[in-house]
Amino acid sequence: MATGWAGDGAVQDQIDATVSDAVQRARQQLRQGPGLSHCEECDAVIPPARREAVPGVRLCVACQQVHDEEQRGAGLYNRRGSKDSQLR
Template identity: 60%
Template structure:
């Protein structure tokens, strides 16, 4: 039951979309498993052997991984609910 301008089932659609995003993120991470690279797939810099041993399937150097983590951290906090409380902040 939706109210106001929302269509029926809107809440369930939001829940389904959030779950789908989570599943897609996990699938993307699983695809990165396997043998690690000796060179970063983004910048081409050599990945140190210690990092390759510490992180199985590592494909990025420390700098590129840090940048990716910063980028993903910003998108992780998105509030799909659009509740009145979140709109007032």
């Protein structure tokens, strides 16, 4: 059932587009190849187990946590602006 000017399935199309964008953004952030032996931010040693578990690792755990927190707030946006609180 369409409401207002929206066509049938418009809400689902919007949800699909948002999910697709998030998957694409996540795939772009994946690193490939060998990881670093030392963190590129603080120069701490990255343990061999972490380098093995995370291909292309460039940050130690502490720096990665800080980076993830910064990314969490910066990457979220909502195509339906006024409905933002309903989507969280």
